[in-house]
Amino acid sequence: MPTPLSELNAREVLDVMYDELAVPVALADGTFDEIVEEVVDGHLMIDLPLEIEAGEYEDLEGVGEDDLRAWLVDLLRHEFARHLAWQESLGGRPADGDRLSDAFDELNARSIVARENFACCQRCGLLEIRDEPHDGGAEQARGYVFYHQQDTVRRPLYLAFDTPDGSEETRVALGDEVVGVLRDHGLVPEWDRDPRRRIALDADPRRIRHGDLAAYPGHG
Numbered sequence: 001m002p003t004p005l006s007e008l009n010a011r012e013v014l015d016v017m018y019d020e021l022a023v024p025v026a027l028a029d030g031t032f033d034e035i036v037e038e039v040v041d042g043h044l045m046i047d048l049p050l051e052i053e054a055g056e057y058e059d060l061e062g063v064g065e066d067d068l069r070a071w072l073v074d075l076l077r078h079e080f081a082r083h084l085a086w087q088e089s090l091g092g093r094p095a096d097g098d099r100l101s102d103a104f105d106e107l108n109a110r111s112i113v114a115r116e117n118f119a120c121c122q123r124c125g126l127l128e129i130r131d132e133p134h135d136g137g138a139e140q141a142r143g144y145v146f147y148h149q150q151d152t153v154r155r156p157l158y159l160a161f162d163t164p165d166g167s168e169e170t171r172v173a174l175g176d177e178v179v180g181v182l183r184d185h186g187l188v189p190e191w192d193r194d195p196r197r198r199i200a201l202d203a204d205p206r207r208i209r210h211g212d213l214a215a216y217p218g219h220g
Contacts, residue, residue: 182199188201
């Protein structure tokens with residue numbers, strides 16, 4: 001049954017907080033119940049009531065916590081429905097996001113730390129990624145590459161990268177290697193071999209959901 005909350009444009013009302021729901025759905029990061037537990041109950045239902053009380057989110061003033069939670073869960077259900085409709089439209093074709101994840105898996109296997117939706121911004125990411133564990137046989141990570149959380153919801157994606165010594169020579173070599181791996185996985189990166197510039201990738205990071213990852217209340 002429609003409620004006053006259901007008439008709101010949730011993306012406009014919640015702004016960047018809406019991405020807290022939408023991004024894990026898009027990246028196939030967790031089941032419906034896991035996202036409810038970790039995002040809705042573990043984050044939004046902690047932060048949103050405090051911000052509403054502080055005068056933010058005027059459209060949500062006076063909304064009880066039970067109604068607020070039910071609205072957020074319904075928004076999540078809507079995101080799942082949209083996502084499954086999108087992947088159905090692919091007609092069995094592989095998604096860019098799955099190609100990208102496979103490419104990053106290969107980079108990780110080469111002892112290049114590769115992370116998706118990592119850190120809040122480029123500056124923080126370049127600092128934090130050096131503390132990430134690496135796979136592969138090398139004793140030390142050979143390099144680092146990531147796109148950050150702000151880039152996840154933009155096009156194109158921009159892949160930042162760095163090397164342990166940060167020299168121009170090693171950064172160019174790393175950029176060439178990353179570009180080569182991306183192309184091997186059917187993606188089309190653009191980069192002018194300038195080590196000061198990020199690698200541009202006109203790709204949709206959404207991934208296919210299968211099995212339990214595709215299940216949500218009211219579906220099927």
